[in-house]
Amino acid sequence: MSSANLFRLVLLAAIWGASFLFMRIAAPVLGAAWLVFFRVGLAALFxxxxxxxxxxxxxxxxxxxxxxxxxxxxxxLPFLLFAYAARLTPASLLAVLNATAPIWAALIGALLARSWPEPRVLGGLALGIAGVALLAGVEVGALPAGGGLAVLAGIGAAVCYGIASQYTRRIGNLEPHAGAFGNLAAATLYLAPLALLSPLPEQMPPPGVLAAVVALGVLCSGVAFLLYFRLVAEIGPVRTLTVTYLIPLFGVLWGVVFLAEQVGWHTLVGGLTVLAGTALVTGIGQREKTS
Structure with a gap:
């Protein structure tokens, strides 16, 4: 991998890791529906x-x-679920839950194919689920009322990504820019009625919240999609998937630096367990097969 593509990979992880920070800032003020509507709408316009x-x-x-x-x-759906969870859940936890998406994709793929996964994948699934159980079990006790539902929403968002990845494999390749715009434009249409039925804040949100919304739309969705598809084109989807392991690191880092979140032993142990399970499921670290 060239130094330029390595820089793009780390930059993409830093941007996507920051999305949980921005959601944690804006979701309690705007609510999930309006936040996500603005996010996908700005990204589609960009x-x-x-x-x-x-x-x-x-x-x-x-x-x-x-x-x-x-x-x-x-x-x-996943943006809405993550935004709902971000009202109560630390950004660091959301970043780790997001990393389970390949695990759910593998599980859903096995169910659709009606085939038993190979031992490596089974081990990865078991590790991933154990890591999530540890994180959720400890975090729920420390969160305010509704924290359990928020954690389930974060897990549900990762499951949505897993379903979407299986669907994408079955429809074949879409032109990257068109695919990114098309799914964000469609998401804007879905979310417009829900946003209109949701209350707006009684007062104008502070500048920091507005900046977080713009960053979510333009940076974490629009620019990030362009970076992602550039990497897929240049280094392939398997190597690009290594961004999955870097996102939680940045998600935890931004949460600690900007929100003063406390990282307990359960976050470190659970996060590493999830990442180990994801590595087994995706086969990262093994020699890539050439076609």
Whole structure:
């Protein structure tokens, strides 16, 4: 991997890790529905503007069915669940729960194929679930009322990503920029009615909250998607998947630095257990097969 692509990989992990920080800042003020509506709407506008400047086709008519499914499973629903969880749950915990997405993808893939996973994958699934159980079991006791439901929402968001990844494999390749814009535009359509039915804050949110919303939309969704698809094109999807292991590190770091979150032994042990399980499930670290 070139130094330029290594820098992009670390930068992408830092940006996606920061998304949990920004949600933790903005969700208690705006509520989940309005926060996520602004996030996907700003991201879709950003990617549309980039497409206009670069004169890239968005292929909405050809792929609208896929965009509607991905918009629900890959953006609207998981973003909404994470934003709901962020009202009560530390950013560091959300970042670790997000890292379980490949584990749920492997489990769902095995169920769909009606096949028993190989021993390596089974071991990874067991480790991942054990790590989540440790994190959830300790954290729920320390959270305010509704904390258990918030943790379940964070796990549900990771499950949505797992389902979306299986769907993406079955529909084949979408042009990266068009795929990113299409699923975010569809997510905006899904979330518009829900946002309109939700109350807005009685007062104008402080500048820090507004900055967090803009950062979530433009940086953590729009720019991050462009970085991600650039990496997939240059180093392949398997190596790009290593970003999964870096996101929790940055998620925990930003939570400690900017929100003064306390990282207990359970966060370290549970997080490392989840990452070990994810490594076994995805096969990262093994020699890649060449086609």
């Amino acid at each position: 990617l549309w503007a980039v497409a206009l400047i670069l004169r890239r086709p968005l292929a909405l008519r050809a792929n609208w069915r896929a965009f509607l499914v991905l918009g629900l499973l890959n953006s609207a």
